[in-house]
Amino acid sequence: xxxxxxxxxxxxxxxxxxxxxxxxxxxxxxxxxxxxxxxxxxxxxxxxxxxxxxxxxxxxxxxxxxxxxxxxxxxxxxxxxxxxxxxxxxxxxxxxxxxxxxxxxxxxxxxxxxxxxxxxxxxxxxxxxxxxxxxxxxxxxxxxxxxxxxxxxxxxxxxxxxxxxxxxxxxxxxxxxxxxxxxxxxxxxxxxxxxxxxxxxxxxxxxxxxxxxxxxxxxxxxxxxxxxxxxxxxxxxxxxxxxxxxxxxxxxxxxxxxxxxxxxxxxxxxxxxxxxxxxxxxxxxxxxxxxxxxxxxxxxxxxxxxxxxxxxxxxxxxxxxxxxxxxxxxxxxxxxxxxxxxxxxxxxxxxxxxxxxxxxxxxxxxxxxxxxxxxxxxxxxxxxxxxxxxxxxxxxxxxxxxxxxxxxxxxxxxxxxxxxxxxxxxxxxxxxxxxxxxxxxxxxxxxxxxxxxxxxxxxxxxxxxxxxxxxxxxxxxxxxxxxxxxxxxxxxxxxxxxxxxxxxxxxxxxxxxxxxxxxxxxxxxxxxxxxxxxxxxxxxxxxxxxxxxxxxxxxxxxxxxxxxxxxxxxxxxxxxxxxxxxxxxxxxxxxxxxxxxxxxxxxxxxxxxxxxxxxxxxxxxxxxx
Numbered sequence: 001x002x003x004x005x006x007x008x009x010x011x012x013x014x015x016x017x018x019x020x021x022x023x024x025x026x027x028x029x030x031x032x033x034x035x036x037x038x039x040x041x042x043x044x045x046x047x048x049x050x051x052x053x054x055x056x057x058x059x060x061x062x063x064x065x066x067x068x069x070x071x072x073x074x075x076x077x078x079x080x081x082x083x084x085x086x087x088x089x090x091x092x093x094x095x096x097x098x099x100x101x102x103x104x105x106x107x108x109x110x111x112x113x114x115x116x117x118x119x120x121x122x123x124x125x126x127x128x129x130x131x132x133x134x135x136x137x138x139x140x141x142x143x144x145x146x147x148x149x150x151x152x153x154x155x156x157x158x159x160x161x162x163x164x165x166x167x168x169x170x171x172x173x174x175x176x177x178x179x180x181x182x183x184x185x186x187x188x189x190x191x192x193x194x195x196x197x198x199x200x201x202x203x204x205x206x207x208x209x210x211x212x213x214x215x216x217x218x219x220x221x222x223x224x225x226x227x228x229x230x231x232x233x234x235x236x237x238x239x240x241x242x243x244x245x246x247x248x249x250x251x252x253x254x255x256x257x258x259x260x261x262x263x264x265x266x267x268x269x270x271x272x273x274x275x276x277x278x279x280x281x282x283x284x285x286x287x288x289x290x291x292x293x294x295x296x297x298x299x300x301x302x303x304x305x306x307x308x309x310x311x312x313x314x315x316x317x318x319x320x321x322x323x324x325x326x327x328x329x330x331x332x333x334x335x336x337x338x339x340x341x342x343x344x345x346x347x348x349x350x351x352x353x354x355x356x357x358x359x360x361x362x363x364x365x366x367x368x369x370x371x372x373x374x375x376x377x378x379x380x381x382x383x384x385x386x387x388x389x390x391x392x393x394x395x396x397x398x399x400x401x402x403x404x405x406x407x408x409x410x411x412x413x414x415x416x417x418x419x420x421x422x423x424x425x426x427x428x429x430x431x432x433x434x435x436x437x438x439x440x441x442x443x444x445x446x447x448x449x450x451x452x453x454x455x456x457x458x459x460x461x462x463x464x465x466x467x468x469x470x471x472x473x474x475x476x477x478x479x480x481x482x483x484x485x486x487x488x489x490x491x492x493x494x495x496x497x498x499x500x501x502x503x504x505x506x507x508x509x510x511x512x513x514x515x516x517x518x519x520x521x522x523x524x525x526x527x528x529x530x531x532x533x534x535x536x537x538x539x540x541x542x543x544x545x546x547x548x549x550x551x552x553x554x555x556x557x558x559x560x561x562x563x564x565x566x567x568x569x570x571x572x573x574x575x576x577x578x579x580x581x582x583x584x585x586x587x588x589x590x591x592x593x594x595x596x597x598x599x600x601x602x603x604x605x606x607x608x609x610x611x612x613x614x615x616x617x618x619x620x621x622x623x624x625x
Contacts, residue, residue, distance in 0.1 A: 048064060048067065048072055049061045049064075049072070049074060049090070051063060055076070055088065055130075055132055055137060056130055056132060058078060058079055058080055059076045059077070059078055059079075059086065059088055059137075059139060060076055060077045060079060060083075061074050061075075061076050061088070062074070062075045062076055062077060062085075063075045065087065071089070071090040071091045071092035071135070072089075072090050072092075073087055073088070073089050073090070074087070074088045074090065075087060075088075075142060076088045076139075076142075078127070078139070085142040086127065086139050086140065086141065086142050087124070087139070087140050087141065087142045087143070088137055088138070088139050089137065089138040089139075089140070090135055090136075090137055091104075091108065091135060091136040091137070091138070092135065093134065093135065105131075105136065108129070108136050108138075109129070111208060112126065112129040112138060114185070115185075115208055116129075118177075118178075118181070118185075120174055120177050121202070122170060122171075122173065122174035122177075122202070122203055122204055122205060123174060123177075123204060123205055124140045124141035124143060124196075124204055124206060125140060125141050126138060126139070126140045127139045127140060127141075141204075143196050143198050143204055143206070144198060144199050145196055145197050145198035145199050145202075146196070146197060147192060147193050147194070147195060147196055147197070147206075148167075148192040148193075148195040148196075148197055148253075149191075149192035149193040149195075151197055152192055152256075152257070157256070157257065157259075157260035158257060158258050158259060158260045159257040159258065161258065161279070161280055161281065161284070162314070163257075164254055164257045164258055165284070165310055165313065165314040166314075167203060167257075168250065168253075168254050168306075168310050169307055169310050169311060169314065170203045171190075171195070171203070171205075171250055171253075172250070172303050172304070172306050172307035172310065173307065174203075174205055175187060175190075175205075175243075175246050175250070175303045176302070176303040176304050176307065179243040179246070179302070179303055184243070185208070186241045186242065186243065186245060186246060187205065187208065187246050187249075188231075188235065188241055188245060188246070189207065189227055189230075189231070189249075190205075190230060190246055190249035190250060190253065191227045191229075191230040191249065191253065192253060192256075193207075193227075194206055194207040195253075227264070228264050228267055229252060229262065229263035229264030229265070229267050230249045230252045230253065230263060230264070231245075231248075231249065232244070232245040232248035232249065232296065233248075233268060233294055233296075234296055242296070243301075243302060243303055244296040244299045244300075244301070245296070246303065247291050247299050247300055247303060247306060248291060248292055248293075248296070248299060250291060250303075250306070251270075251287075251288050251289075251290075251291025251292040251299075252270070252292055254288050254291075255270050255273070255288050255292065258273055258280055258284075258288075259271070259273055268292075268294060270288070270289060270292045272285055272289060273285040273288065281313055282337060282338040282375070283309070283312075283313050283337060283374050283375050284310075284313050286336055286337060286373070286374075287300075287306070287309050287310070287313075287374075291306065309374060312374065312376060316376070336372070336373065336609060336621045336622055336623060337371075337372060337373055337374065337375045337620075337621040338375065338618055338619070338620045338621070339358070339360065339370055339375045339618065339619045339620075339621075345362060345363045346360055346361070346362060346600065346613030346618070346619055347361050347362060347363050347387065347388050347389060347600065347613070348360070348361045348388055348389065348390045348391045348600050348613070349361070349391065349600050349601075349602045349611055349613045349619060350391045350392055350393045350400075350602050351372070351393065351602050351603075351604050351605055351611065352372075352393050352397055352414070353393060353394075353395055353396070353397045353605055354397060354605070355372065355604045355605045355606055355608075355609075356371070356372055356373070357369055357370065357371060357372055357378065357414075358370055358372045358602070358611050358619065358621070359391050359393060359400050359414070360391070360611075360613060360619050361388035361390075361391050361402065362388065363387045363388070364387070365382070365384045365385060365386050365387060365388055365404065365406075366380065366381070366382060366388075367380070367381040367382075367383075367384075367388060367391065367400075367402060368380050368381070369381075369400070369414060372604075372609070372611070372621055378415075379414070379415065379416070379417045380417065381400075381402075381412055381417045383402070383410050383412060383419050384402065384404040384406050384408065384410065385404070385406040386404060386405045386406045387404060387405040387406075387429075388402055388403070388404050388405075389403045389404060389405060389429070389430060389431040389432065389446075390402065390403040390430075390431060390432050390433045390474075391403075391433070392433050392434050392435050392442075393414065393435075394414075394435050394439040394456070395435060395437055395438065395439045396439045397414065398413070398414060398439070399411050399412065399413060399414055399420060399439070399456070400412055400413075400414050401433045401434075401435060401442050401444075401456070402433065403430035403431060403432060403433040403444055403446070404429070404430060405429035405430070406429075407424070407426050407427065407428060407429060407430060408422055408423065408424055408426070408430065409422075409423040409426070409430050409433050409442065409444045409454075410422050410423070411442070411456055411457075411459070420457070421455075421456065421457060421458055421459035422459050423442070423444065423452070423454045423459045423461070424459075425452050425454065425461050425464070426444065426446050426447075426448055426452065427448055428446055428447035428448040429446050429447045430444055430445070430446040430447075431445060431446045431447065431471065431472060431473050431474075432444060432445045432446065432472055432473060432474045432475040432486070432487075433475065434475045434476050434477050434484075435456070435477065436456075436477050436481050436498070437477060437479065437480070437481040438481060439456060440455070440456055440457075441453055441454065441455065441456060441462060441498075442454055442455075442456045443475045443477060443484050443486075443498075444475065445468075445472030445473075445474075445475050445486055446471065446472055447471050449466070449468045449469065449470060449471060449472060449488075450464050450465060450466050450468070450472070451464075451465045451468075451472055451475060451484065451486050451496070452464055452465075453465070453484075453498070463501055464501075465484075465496055465501040467494055467496075467503055467506075468486065468488040468490050468492070468494065469488075469490040470488050470489035470490035470513075471488060471489040472486050472487070472488050472489075473487050473488065473489060473513065473514065473515050473516070474486065474487040474514070474515060474516050474517045475487075475517070476517050476518055476519055476526075477498070477519075478498075478519050478523045478540075479519060479521060479522070479523045480523055481498065482497070482498055482499075483495050483496060483497060483498055483504060483523075483540070484496045484498045485517045485519065485526055485540075486517070487514035487515065487516060487517040487528055488513075488514060489513040489514070491508065491510050491511065491512060491513065491514060491530075492506050492507060492508050492510075492514065493506070493507040493510075493514055493517055493526065493528050494506050494507075495507075495526070495540055504540075504541075505540060505541065505542075505543045506543070507526070507528070507538055507543050508543075509528075509536050509538060509545050509548070510528065510530040510532050510534065510536065511530070511532040511534075512530050512531040512532035513530060513531040513532075514528050514529070514530045514531075515529055515530060515531060516528060516529040516559040517529075517559070518559050518560055519540075523540065524539065524540060524541075525537055525538065525539060525540060525546065526538055526540055527559045528559065529559040533550060534548050534549060534550045535548070535549045535559055536548045536549070559601070560601045560602060560603040560610070600612070600613040601613075608623060609621055609622065609623055610622060
């Protein structure tokens with residue numbers, strides 16, 4: 001018998017009793033099994049251990065659990081600990097050259113030591129690692145159960161929303177634990193096949209990427225650092241992986257579980273879940289689409305933030321709109337959030353100056369402040385006795401003004417809901433309210449045909465301006481604070497000097513009640529909407545009509561102007577929102593709400609989103625770009 005066996009593939013010298021090359025794993029001519037009980041049965045030619053084979057005179061192989069390009073995983077007994085069941089992962093070196101074997105071995109040792117110190121209920125414990133017969137082995141907890149991938153095929157897709165939320169929250173917990181290790185551990189290969197669900201329902205991450213070092217030709221290939229469809233885009237390039245890479249993978253898994261669509265079929269393409277057939281909370285839909293953003297800077301910054309949002313969605317079902325309820329929406333923008341926690345029809349709404357929150361009011365007198373991205377309720381205000389006609393957020397973001405049919409206008413703290421001032425100068429229902437740019441004064445109007453200027457801090461009157469001959473339905477302060485515009489049932493829009501009450505312009509272009517008015521950001525133009533089924537834009541100084549948009553099918557009842565962008569939007573009683581070029585008057589797009597009659601609009605301060613309130617207790621926030 002020769003004293004040395006040389007591999008025909010890589011040329012490495014092997015012991016005479018070896019059957020497989022220690023360097024590349026190829027079958028050696030004339031050799032014998034390196035480990036008693038080892039047979040060649042792997043599709044790659046790698047030897048597999050037979051039952052009853054003993055490793056290290058301690059681990060008795062019971063059965064094969066699975067195998068792949070890296071090697072195999074076995075169920076075994078640990079004789080030194082009462083024959084406890086363990087899983088033994090075997091790393092094959094087949095196909096690796098000498099340099100790659102050295103690199104893989106060093107990486108294996110580092111990661112085995114690192115992972116051996118992890119203690120978490122959603123992680124299997126790693127007990128031992130060793131080399132035997134030219135192969136590396138990792139010994140860990142044996143978990144009786146099935147992978148999430150196996151469960152998906154077994155029970156079918158999609159999963160129930162509550163089950164996905166439960167699973168995702170558990171994954172967030174363990175991934176956040178890994179991300180906060182020193183150094184941070186990025187899982188990098190989160191996919192259903194690497195998630196084990198035990199027979200008791202517990203969840204475990206079962207592969208930390210150690211095996212990738214032992215995959216032929218992939219030791220330095222970035223594709224080995226993730227699985228197509230689940231791996232974030234940056235894992236295919238030169239960018240450093242971060243916790244956001246795991247966030248992307250989790251989002252891909254959640255999307256698959258809820259939609260039934262395999263992300264590996266169309267990588268990096270995730271349609272809104274509202275286009276599917278399952279009832280999915282819009283807030284959850286929005287969160288998942290943020291998690292799978294191509295631009296990692298647009299994803300949530302940390303797994304803890306994702307977990308917090310998931311927990312809120314799971315525990316506050318009444319605060320989120322079901323995405324399937326808007327699945328037939330004809331959107332030229334994307335639905336960001338739908339809020340349906342009002343108890344009756346929406347009557348008014350306004351954005352906070354920062355664009356992070358929205359205040360909405362209902363006809364029963366309840367006002368709510370909520371998160372514009374998530375739909376979470378923050379403050380509920382009950383200061384009025386009846387129907388709320390209008391709301392306005394102060395420019396400094398500290399206070400909110402409201403007008404009601406109870407004949408009062410009130411100011412209250414936006415965060416605490418504490419009433420700060422009440423104006424009782426109106427003897428009739430109040431329909432309109434607006435803040436001055438410096439948040440010092442407020443203008444209001446209503447059924448008594450006059451407009452009132454009053455101190456926002458004290459509620460004391462500062463002036464009363466007369467001129468309208470019918471109800472005042474809307475008021476708006478000019479961007480510079482010099483003028484006030486008011487819309488009336490007398491078919492006119494008046495522009496007043498805010499300090500003297502002198503009328504600058506009276507616009508008479510409408511043929512019926514004027515319900516809404518809004519200034520352009522530069523203060524040169526005003527858009528007004530009327531029951532005459534027209535929306536008109538006109539010059540403030542001259543009263544000249546710039547353009548008129550008409551539609552015989554509906555009544556335009558609200559109007560807003562985008563900040564620093566030449567666009568205006570008009571809400572219509574037929575359930576549509578029309579967006580117009582404010583310079584040319586060209587109809588750019590139409591958004592159709594599937595809910596009910598749109599009764600109010602509010603354009604976000606940055607001009608990127610529009611909030612539309614409808615008659616069915618829902619406020620929808622959607623991208624207007």
